[in-house]
Amino acid sequence: MLTEKIGAFASYLMENEKSPATVEKYMRDASAFAAFLGNRELSREFVLAYKQYIIDKGYAARSVNSMIASVNAFLEFLGRPECKVKSLKIQRQVFCPEEKELTRAEYQRLVDAANRKGNERLALVIQTICGTGIRVSELRFITVEAANKGEATVSCKGKTRTVFLVKELRKKLHRYCTEQKIKTGCIFITKTGRPMDRTTVWREMKNLCRQARVSPSKVFPHNLRHLFARTFYGVEKDIAKLADILGHSSIDTTRIYIISTGTEHRRKMERMRLVI
Secondary structure, rough: OOHHHHHHHHHHHHHOOOOHHHHHHHHHHHHHHHHHHHOOOOHHHHHHHHHHHHHHHOOOOHHHHHEEEEEEHHHHHHHHHHOOOOOOOOOOOOOEEOOOOOOHHHHHHEEEEEEEEOOHHHHHHHHHHHOOOHHHHHHHHOOOOHHHHHHEEEEEEEEEEEOOOOOHHHHHHHHHHHOOOOOOOOOOOOOOOOOOOOOOOOHHHHHHHHOOOOOOHHHOHHHHHHHHHHHHHHOOOOOOHHHHHHHOHHHHHHHHHHHHHHHHHHHHHHHHHOOO
């Protein structure tokens, strides 16, 4: 049974320097596929059947493609590349749904709400992610030493990049470290001294929604990264540079971050005045 291969697959992924989050996701998707296959013999027909199964379950196209990528990696590990299947073709989005995009005003209200609740750590986490464009999993690289130097060396997904910390953020980080008596290492830590994980940040941000008057559908760490990307691109108009800052291997990924809202897209079309 394929379920017996899952543990070895995890070791294979770690040997190939996949991040813990990627290993967890690939394991979850591979386990779901193995459960679907059961005791039946592996074949491309069953992989295609699984692809149709997750489509029929109503998953979004991007989610389907993400799961297929995990299954294809599992098949490669098993030495069965002939069973791999193609991902769904997705038309590039022209604009972002307004109900999902975090605005600058909403970002400000989230920071204010965190401060009113006395959660200075969360307020600073939100500003650090939004002020640098880092992933929530990269918070552990924001150290006392990085704040002193004005830049952090971030390693993720097999790539290393330098992330600059602006003057105002450095001042806030220094003040927080002084107050919390943090003299070295990771700044955003739990009571036990371990770096904050994405689950903790996600949960604490969700608890701000009502007080900040922001829809929960907009409040998650990755949306802060999107706000950074849109703001940077609005100033620089340099998508290649933005891709480097965000740590993207492909500019196509970066394009997703900078698409405008439906409202902005509609406003631009109105200014065209092509209906006479």
